[in-house]
Amino acid sequence: MRMRLVPRGRTSVLAEVGVLTAAVAVSAMVGALVFAAAGAPPLASLGVLVTEPFGSAFGLSETLLKAVPLGFCALAVAAALKVNLWNIGAEGQFCMGALGATWAALYGPVVPGPMRIGFALLCGASMGALWALVPGVLRTWGRVSEILSTLLLNYVAIAWIEMLVYGPWKGEDRFPYTAFIDAGFWLPPLFRRVHAGLLLLVGIAVLLAWIERRTVIGYEVRVVGASPALARTAGLPVAARLLAVLAVAGALGGLAGACEILGVQHRLHAQIAFGYGYTAIIVAFLARRDLLASVGVAVLFAALAVGGDGLPVADPALSPAIVKVFQGVLLLAVLSGSTLVRYRIVLERATPLSTREGA
Amino acid sequence: MSDNRQVSAALEMQGIRKAFPGVVANDGVDLEVREGEIHALLGENGAGKTTLVNVLVGLLRPDAGWIRVHGRPVEIRSPRDALGLGIGMVHQDFLQSERHTALQNVVLGHPSVPFRPSYRSLRERVAALGERVGLRVNLDAPIHDLPVGERQKVEILRALFHEARFLVLDEPTAVLSPPEADTLFAFLGRFRSNGGAVVFITHKMTEVLALADRATILRRGRKVGTVDVAGCDARTLARLTIGRDPSGGAKGDGPPLGPEVAALEGVTVLDARGLPRLSEVTLSVRGGEILGVAGVAGSGQDALVEVLTGLARPARGTVRLHGRRVPRPSPAAFRAAQTACIPEDRMRSGVALELSVVANLVLGLHRTRFSRLGMIRWRAARAWAQERIATLGIACPDPEARVGTLSGGNVQKVILARELASVPHLLVAAHPCRGLDVGAAEDVRSQLVAVRDRGAAVVLVSEDLDEMLRLSTRMAVLFRGRLVGVLPAMESTREAVGCLMAGLQP
Numbered sequence: 001m002r003m004r005l006v007p008r009g010r011t012s013v014l015a016e017v018g019v020l021t022a023a024v025a026v027s028a029m030v031g032a033l034v035f036a037a038a039g040a041p042p043l044a045s046l047g048v049l050v051t052e053p054f055g056s057a058f059g060l061s062e063t064l065l066k067a068v069p070l071g072f073c074a075l076a077v078a079a080a081l082k083v084n085l086w087n088i089g090a091e092g093q094f095c096m097g098a099l100g101a102t103w104a105a106l107y108g109p110v111v112p113g114p115m116r117i118g119f120a121l122l123c124g125a126s127m128g129a130l131w132a133l134v135p136g137v138l139r140t141w142g143r144v145s146e147i148l149s150t151l152l153l154n155y156v157a158i159a160w161i162e163m164l165v166y167g168p169w170k171g172e173d174r175f176p177y178t179a180f181i182d183a184g185f186w187l188p189p190l191f192r193r194v195h196a197g198l199l200l201l202v203g204i205a206v207l208l209a210w211i212e213r214r215t216v217i218g219y220e221v222r223v224v225g226a227s228p229a230l231a232r233t234a235g236l237p238v239a240a241r242l243l244a245v246l247a248v249a250g251a252l253g254g255l256a257g258a259c260e261i262l263g264v265q266h267r268l269h270a271q272i273a274f275g276y277g278y279t280a281i282i283v284a285f286l287a288r289r290d291l292l293a294s295v296g297v298a299v300l301f302a303a304l305a306v307g308g309d310g311l312p313v314a315d316p317a318l319s320p321a322i323v324k325v326f327q328g329v330l331l332l333a334v335l336s337g338s339t340l341v342r343y344r345i346v347l348e349r350a351t352p353l354s355t356r357e358g359a
Numbered sequence: 360m361s362d363n364r365q366v367s368a369a370l371e372m373q374g375i376r377k378a379f380p381g382v383v384a385n386d387g388v389d390l391e392v393r394e395g396e397i398h399a400l401l402g403e404n405g406a407g408k409t410t411l412v413n414v415l416v417g418l419l420r421p422d423a424g425w426i427r428v429h430g431r432p433v434e435i436r437s438p439r440d441a442l443g444l445g446i447g448m449v450h451q452d453f454l455q456s457e458r459h460t461a462l463q464n465v466v467l468g469h470p471s472v473p474f475r476p477s478y479r480s481l482r483e484r485v486a487a488l489g490e491r492v493g494l495r496v497n498l499d500a501p502i503h504d505l506p507v508g509e510r511q512k513v514e515i516l517r518a519l520f521h522e523a524r525f526l527v528l529d530e531p532t533a534v535l536s537p538p539e540a541d542t543l544f545a546f547l548g549r550f551r552s553n554g555g556a557v558v559f560i561t562h563k564m565t566e567v568l569a570l571a572d573r574a575t576i577l578r579r580g581r582k583v584g585t586v587d588v589a590g591c592d593a594r595t596l597a598r599l600t601i602g603r604d605p606s607g608g609a610k611g612d613g614p615p616l617g618p619e620v621a622a623l624e625g626v627t628v629l630d631a632r633g634l635p636r637l638s639e640v641t642l643s644v645r646g647g648e649i650l651g652v653a654g655v656a657g658s659g660q661d662a663l664v665e666v667l668t669g670l671a672r673p674a675r676g677t678v679r680l681h682g683r684r685v686p687r688p689s690p691a692a693f694r695a696a697q698t699a700c701i702p703e704d705r706m707r708s709g710v711a712l713e714l715s716v717v718a719n720l721v722l723g724l725h726r727t728r729f730s731r732l733g734m735i736r737w738r739a740a741r742a743w744a745q746e747r748i749a750t751l752g753i754a755c756p757d758p759e760a761r762v763g764t765l766s767g768g769n770v771q772k773v774i775l776a777r778e779l780a781s782v783p784h785l786l787v788a789a790h791p792c793r794g795l796d797v798g799a800a801e802d803v804r805s806q807l808v809a810v811r812d813r814g815a816a817v818v819l820v821s822e823d824l825d826e827m828l829r830l831s832t833r834m835a836v837l838f839r840g841r842l843v844g845v846l847p848a849m850e851s852t853r854e855a856v857g858c859l860m861a862g863l864q865p
Contacts, residue, residue, distance in 0.1 A: 214734050214735060214737075215733055215734050215735065216725055216726055216730050216733050216734065216735055217733070219718070219721075219725055219735050220725075222711075222714065222718070223711055223714065223718075223722060226711035226712070226713040226714050227707065227708070227710065227711035227712070227713075227714075229702075229704070229707045229708040230707075230708055230709065230710060230711050230722070232670065232690060232708075233668065233670065233690060233700055233702055233708045233709075234690065234694065234722050234723055235669070235689070235690035235691035235692075235693065235694035235695075236690075236691075237691065
């Protein structure tokens, strides 16, 4: 028997769902092995990963709370991937968004009450967009790889925040934090700690998906992403589209940071981004660059993180870091499975060109 | 022919069957090649020629059938197996390592070459081989710096270095200028007289008649027959190939010439290193004419196409469209002046393979005819695409199918449909018929003539001199980036154009 891969004419939804299910199953099995190795009951521990994030109102609210920054960051990565740009800089855009929102709340001009939140969100989004435009410009006119420049700018962004929170923006107490922002800037709560940023996330994801599919701009972005050479030949403004997409990506990263300031932390500090920007790369890939799917996978990953936090409570032998293993296996399984989405496996009986036949 | 098979059949394929999803590419095909012969493989696109030779060189495994070399049954699992049996392939799009030198590509994978080869002795061996067979190439140049004709020689040298006795060439002249093709033919002739056997795929009947001893004709995956070329003429071969009489030449008198549509004045285009790709070219093209652009490969045709579509900005000189100077030429400026383009590299610059047929067709009309309030009217676009697909006979399951799943000829039809949908005043067509079968190529040519008859200007760049002589109102000839002559149809003879292409004054 020989195995061969035959390309599918079009991708099948059934295969997509099947691969995802299989990938989750494989990750669960590997996870169970890790739990067993750590001396914890595998099934019960796996159960914790489900019941902890979804089993209680508290768990659910924590899951959704984490899903907001992760979802925005995943959108920032996925949006750039639409034009084949690798935005490794969601972390930095997050930081700059947090910085922009904090500035608006602490040092910005006086804005009438109801518009204050909108103004702070806009400041965060703009800072994120500007931060992403730097690699965009370097890439478009200087041929600098955006992978490196977005990554390196993350460290610059963190350095900026550190400078501010240790220096001019330092709050009253001895710690490297700014002062708390005025409660008038807080995003309104929806359910326990979950804030209105969740609605913003879902709304923006739906809007962007609609723009991508229905509008002229979205169509042009798709052409630029699918074939830059064709886009150039057809006279599309390729550089402008690339920059626009990067600006949107940066704004999404910025919104992640702004929401974290306005909705959760209410003050700026250097650990604000918490690695969401990096986890988001995995999320966007698992979602296969799809915007709506990115939000869905972000919820799943948020749930994993919440579940991980519950592990040591369930069994002191377990560390929350075990979910990282889980995430890694899931990514590997989905990426290998993606071959199966694009190709069919065909089994062949023995070789047709046998010497016996010819003799 | 079975009576003399025992004596001279060097290579036999029998009952080869190969099916792909939805299509049987080879259905019980036989091929028999003798020592000391040049064997042409003829057929339209999709007739199964490339599949058959890919089976022969081990790139594809057949579903059924068998192969014998010198009467001995063999199993060919990979190109390496094929080379081991003396079967070497020269691909249509050379499969070479771009960053390595010609020498490294020649010796790549040879069993006698150690992991860390001594290039000096290998260089001597390869140079001596090249000298012996009359294929001289700059062995030390990186492959990506070599023009296509040279790259083909490298590919042949590689096969010979591996002691190939059978050369398989997939449309070897599609990328060559006439002089380069002559060099290739001369070499193939010598290879034959030394007892080698050649299988070559082609669409050009003239080449078959000039070169081949026998021809095997395929049609829709089946073998039509094998004929002795000596007893055939081009018409017979064409009829066997397409199963009907060819429609013949498309040359008409054309409409009266209109005003100037596009003009270049002293245009120089530089490459990344600052060397001229096009020097001081002054040229004008008027409505109602087809301007053929001839030249040896790499004479600046691609730069001319880029200037005439706005992709390349001249370092010096001016570009005029409809009599008006274009201050900052760009693809957008040319599109705004109703210029359309059939690009040379159609899979890369002509279509977006990942997008659907309708999404590819709508490009260019997506901001005008099929948009409203910044949104694309997909429903209207789909209905229109459906109509275009039916009219042009594009073989695709539905408008939502990815273009990447279509065959080469159908991809070209999609490009034509899109580019002509905007009713261009200037159509720049770069190698529009390259690699298309006889039927599809005729369709494309008659579209070019229809564009001309409508009063638009057509610039046609091609390496098929006969095609250009047949279609063109005037012939412009480039040599080393310079325009060395523009001949009216009356004076455009093969000889006159050939002289100019070689840099000689006729």
